[in-house]
Amino acid sequence: MAEVVYADASRVYPGAHAVRAVDRLDLTVSDGEFLVLVGPSGSGKSTALRMCAGLEDVDEGAIRIGEREVTDLPPKDRDIAMVFQSYALYPHMTVADNMAFALRLRKMSKEDVSTRVKEAAAMLDLTKYLDRKPKALSGGQRQRVAMGRAIVREPSVFLMDEPLSNLDAKLRVETRANIAELQQRLGTTTIYVTHDQVEAMTMGDRVAVLKDGVLQQCASPRELYDRPANVFVAGFIGSPAMNLGNHRLTDEGVTLGGLAVPLARSALDAADGLSEITFGVRPEALDLVSDGGFTLSVRLVEELGADAYVHGELESGEKMVVRVDGRTPPRLGDRVRVGLRDTSEVHLFHPETGLRIP
Amino acid sequence: MTTVDTRPPPVTRKRKRRIGSISLSALTWVIAILFVFPLIWMVLTSFKQEADAYTDPPKLVFGPTLDQFAGVIDRGFLPYLANSAGVTAMVTLIVLIFAIPAAYALSIAPVKGTTNALGFFLSTKMLPVVAAIIPLYVISQNMKLLDNVWALVILYTSMNLPLAIWMMRSFFLEVPTEMMEAARVDGANLPTLLYKIILPVVAPGIAATALICVIFSWTEFFYAVNLTAARAGTVPVFLVGFITSEGLYWAQLSAAALLASLPVMIVGWIAQNHLVRGLSMGAVK
Numbered sequence: 001m002a003e004v005v006y007a008d009a010s011r012v013y014p015g016a017h018a019v020r021a022v023d024r025l026d027l028t029v030s031d032g033e034f035l036v037l038v039g040p041s042g043s044g045k046s047t048a049l050r051m052c053a054g055l056e057d058v059d060e061g062a063i064r065i066g067e068r069e070v071t072d073l074p075p076k077d078r079d080i081a082m083v084f085q086s087y088a089l090y091p092h093m094t095v096a097d098n099m100a101f102a103l104r105l106r107k108m109s110k111e112d113v114s115t116r117v118k119e120a121a122a123m124l125d126l127t128k129y130l131d132r133k134p135k136a137l138s139g140g141q142r143q144r145v146a147m148g149r150a151i152v153r154e155p156s157v158f159l160m161d162e163p164l165s166n167l168d169a170k171l172r173v174e175t176r177a178n179i180a181e182l183q184q185r186l187g188t189t190t191i192y193v194t195h196d197q198v199e200a201m202t203m204g205d206r207v208a209v210l211k212d213g214v215l216q217q218c219a220s221p222r223e224l225y226d227r228p229a230n231v232f233v234a235g236f237i238g239s240p241a242m243n244l245g246n247h248r249l250t251d252e253g254v255t256l257g258g259l260a261v262p263l264a265r266s267a268l269d270a271a272d273g274l275s276e277i278t279f280g281v282r283p284e285a286l287d288l289v290s291d292g293g294f295t296l297s298v299r300l301v302e303e304l305g306a307d308a309y310v311h312g313e314l315e316s317g318e319k320m321v322v323r324v325d326g327r328t329p330p331r332l333g334d335r336v337r338v339g340l341r342d343t344s345e346v347h348l349f350h351p352e353t354g355l356r357i358p
Numbered sequence: 359m360t361t362v363d364t365r366p367p368p369v370t371r372k373r374k375r376r377i378g379s380i381s382l383s384a385l386t387w388v389i390a391i392l393f394v395f396p397l398i399w400m401v402l403t404s405f406k407q408e409a410d411a412y413t414d415p416p417k418l419v420f421g422p423t424l425d426q427f428a429g430v431i432d433r434g435f436l437p438y439l440a441n442s443a444g445v446t447a448m449v450t451l452i453v454l455i456f457a458i459p460a461a462y463a464l465s466i467a468p469v470k471g472t473t474n475a476l477g478f479f480l481s482t483k484m485l486p487v488v489a490a491i492i493p494l495y496v497i498s499q500n501m502k503l504l505d506n507v508w509a510l511v512i513l514y515t516s517m518n519l520p521l522a523i524w525m526m527r528s529f530f531l532e533v534p535t536e537m538m539e540a541a542r543v544d545g546a547n548l549p550t551l552l553y554k555i556i557l558p559v560v561a562p563g564i565a566a567t568a569l570i571c572v573i574f575s576w577t578e579f580f581y582a583v584n585l586t587a588a589r590a591g592t593v594p595v596f597l598v599g600f601i602t603s604e605g606l607y608w609a610q611l612s613a614a615a616l617l618a619s620l621p622v623m624i625v626g627w628i629a630q631n632h633l634v635r636g637l638s639m640g641a642v643k
Contacts, residue, residue, distance in 0.1 A: 055539050076545040088536035092558040101554075102544035149544070 002066030002079075002156035002189060004029040004052060009061035009071075011047050011213075021047045023213040024061065032187045034180070035218075036204030038194055040236070044213035045193045046161055052191060053082050053159050065157060076105075081150035082159040085166065087142045089134040089149075095121070096130040099148045120148045123182070140171045147179070151186070158183070158190040164199065176203060197237055201225070209233050231354035234280050234347055240309055243320045244280045246351050254279050257294030257314040261340060267348055270358035278354070280347035283309060283323040286338050288330070293339030296320060301329050310336070403612035411609040426613035435614065438596035443621070445507050445592060446575040449514040453522045453571050454564065456515075461526030462556070466533065476527070479520035487517075487580050498585055505587045513585075514575045522567050529563025530556070569629040576622050593618045 011022040022044040029035045037045040050056040052063055054075035062071045070078045081102075090098050096117050103113045121127045124144040134142055143163060150158055163179070164172045180203045183190050194200055200207045201221040208218040209232070217229035228234035234242045247254040249271060253263035256279065263271075271277055296312035299319075308329035310322045322338050330336045340346070348357040403411050405422040464472050494513070495504075503509035533556055541555045557564070579594040586595060597618060600611045 053539075053543055055542070075539075075543045076547070080543065082540065082543045084536040084540055086534060086536045088534060088540035090537065090541070090555060090559075092561075101541075101546075105545040105550065149540075153544075 003031045003033075004157055004189060004191065005062075005064040006048070006052075007062045007064065009048075009051060009058050009063050011044070011051055011056050012059045020213050022051060022210075025213075025215055027208060027215060027218060029189055029191060032189055034183050034190045034192065034203060034205045036192045036194060036200040036207045037210060038197060038200040038207055038236075039210035039216075040195065042212070043210040045195075045210050047213075048210065049159050049161055049191055049193045052078075052157070053080055054078050078157075079155050080157045080159055081153040081155040083146045083150050083161065083163045085162040087134075087146040087163075087166075089142060089145055091134050094131050094133055095126060095137070095145050095148075098134070098145055099152045102149070102153050116152045116154075117148075120152045123151065124148050139167055140175065143167060143175060147182070151182075156189065158188050158192075160190065160192045162194055163192075164194070165196070179203070197239065201237070207237075209236060211236075227356065228280075228347065229356050231278055231280070231349045234349065238282055240283055240321045242280045242282050242347065243286075244278060244349075245318050246276050247279045249274055249277045257296075257316060257318070259292070259294040259339070261346065262343060263346070263348070264344075266358055271348065271350075274351065276351050277357070278349035278351050280349065281340065281345065283321040285341050285345035286320075286322040287341050288322070288324055289337050289339035291337065293337040296322065296336050296338045298330050298332055298334045298336060301332060303329060312336070312338075400612045400615055403609055404616045405613075406609045408607060408609045411612070426609045427617065429610050430614045430617060433599075433610075435596060435617065438591050438593050439617070441507055441586075441590055442576055442592040445510045445514065446572055448511045449518060449575045450568050450571040452511070452515045453518045454568060456519055457522035457526050457567065458557075458564070460519075460523045461530050462552075464523065465527045465530035466538070466556075476524070479523055482516070482520050491581070491584055494581070495584065504585060505590045507586075507590045509585050510575075510578075510582060510590065510592065513581050514578060517578075518571045518574055522571060525567045525570065526560070526563060529560045529567075532563075533559055565629045569626060572625050573622055 006025045006027040008024045008026050009022065010020060010024050013019040013021055025048055027035075037048055039045045047056055051058050052065075054070070054073060054077075058071045062069055064070065065078060065080070090101065093101065099117045099120060100113045103116060108116075117130070118127070121130055124147055126141065126144055126148055129137060129141060129145075134145065137145065143166070146163065150160075160179075164175055167175060176199055192199075192203060201224075204221060206218055207221055207224050209216040209224065211232050217224060217233045219227075219229075224233060224237050228237060228242075231244060235244055247256060250260070251268075253261045253268070254277060255261070261279075295315060296310070298310055298312045300311040302309040302311070303326060306326045308324050308326045310324055310330060311319065312322070313319055320338070324330070349355060350357055402418075404426055405424070406417070406420050407423055407425065410417050410420045463469075464476060498504050498506075498509050501509075503512075537559075538551060538555065541551050546555065576592075577594060578592075579598075582592045582595050583598065586592065597611070597614055600607060600614060
């Protein structure tokens with residue numbers, strides 16, 4: 001058990017155009033916390049994880065695990081265990097040997113190794129497969145062996161690099177719940193990398209959003225969803241994405257396709273001096289109305305059963321998605337009127353810096 | 359509207375497919391037998407008396423005899439066999455000892471100039487062997503290595519090494535990076551990583567490389583015949599001894615050829631058991 005601290009840690013790939021894959025990451029993962037690193041491809045989330053594992057150099061700053069500074073320690077001295085995207089099992093060893101490998105290298109006694117492996121196997125429902133080689137296992141079982149290999153070590157930190165991305169959808173949902181439950185039971189500090197925001201939102205105590213190597217926001221899933229710190233986080237978290245667009249700012253608020261949306265005094269004060277503002281509203285904060293609102297031409301309707309997502313265009317050409325009741329969705333080509341459910345559910349961002357207002 | 363099903367009924371299609379697969383296997387058998395025929399012929403002839411070997415049409419029923427094998431051994435086959443075995447074993451061993459670390463360095467831990475090094479290794483194979491024979495002969499003479507097995511060991515090693523490095527490199531490139539990283543996180547240092555993880559995973563590749571090396575060293579003829587004589591001659595050199603001005607002894611030649619090919623076939627069969635497809639099957643995904 002330990003906390004993990006990234007103290008302005010950077011990874012810079014040298015070259016004519018040096019790439020800052022991770023740029024001054026300042027992040028503390030508390031003891032026992034489940035932290036999810038999320039971001040699009042190339043955001044540096046995997047690099048950040050591998051820096052903690054010791055598989056990538058830390059070019060600037062430092063990384064601490066517990067009381068120890070580990071910045072320059074090799075992976076084996078960091079007391080971490082890692083689960084890889086490809087599982088990275090040893091193909092020539094049985095499941096039991098795969099799990100025992102690290103313990104044997106630590107010169108642990110045979111009985112202790114055997115006890116720990118059996119415990120972990122029981123926990124992961126792998127007891128039947130202990131004598132099998134990885135190639136005789138299904139994808140889900142291999143994934144569990146990879147988990148088992150990490151668990152038997154009883155490390156201070158688990159590092160997981162998209163461990164579910166090779167599973168099919170159904171198994172992924174199941175395993176997602178299992179991992180979250182297991183982590184709670186073991187109480188081991190965990191850093192989990194994913195590009196799947198459902199995983200991020202459902203598993204993490206906190207979620208750190210990265211873009212181009214820079215930390216955008218680190219907060220609880222709820223906070224991230226309700227108060228995104230900038231335009232990027234607003235657009236990245238939530239599916240379908242938040243409707244975002246630049247609109248003219250008046251004394252009262254903004255005008256959206258002919259609909260005047262009044263803004264809170266505090267927001268207007270914060271936006272003082274701006275003539276334009278980035279205005280964001282989530283699809284579920286909009287609804288069809290019988291009168292008032294603005295007009296939307298329906299271009300696509302996605303029916304999901306309980307809900308339906310209506311993709312349409314404003315008269316200005318701006319695209320917008322609205323969540324409506326699944327039983328009575330409008331039809332393609334319809335012109336519908338859309339209004340805000342609640343004017344407090346709007347998000348405002350600075351049009352240039354992209355930062356949240358207020 | 360009625361639709362007319364113009365497809366043939368499923369039974370016919372199935373039968374067509376069956377006929378197709380039968381004729382394909384028949385063709386495969388014919389080709390296979392064509393390839394194996396010289397070998398079968400050699401085996402049959404080696405058990406015949408010299409007189410039976412010449413009949414036309416050839417005799418398929420005959421009293422088998424081991425006389426020819428005894429004759430081959432009487433003509434001094436064993437020292438040649440010993441030379442071949444010694445050279446082959448030494449060469450294969452040395453080649454593996456050098457090729458494995460070299461290939462590891464050129465694939466898993468490459469540095470600047472790796473591609474140049476690889477190109478250089480390959481370029482050493484570009485010179486036709488004949489072109490080098492005169493300097494090699496002179497060098498061997500000066501080093502007192504004529505008719506000496508060590509000359510062959512040195513030559514075969516240097517000829518096999520580039521190929522072995524290239525082969526082993528491609529096997530090392532197949533080793534999943536994440537698996538090696540997993541081993542490092544698990545606490546393995548470089549020797550442990552090499553012996554416990556990487557080498558077992560590339561074992562089929564080592565078997566394949568060793569087999570290629572054995573076959574080459576066992577069958578190499580040009581240098582052997584030019585640089586060796588009675589003392590250090592190898593099996594191919596011995597076989598040539600049967601082509602004499604007095605004529606060919608078909609039965610005895612067949613017996614000698616069979617004895618010469620048996621060791622390679624045995625090694626090949628052993629190696630085949632290690633040549634499992636998919637080196638890192640089950641490691642990733």
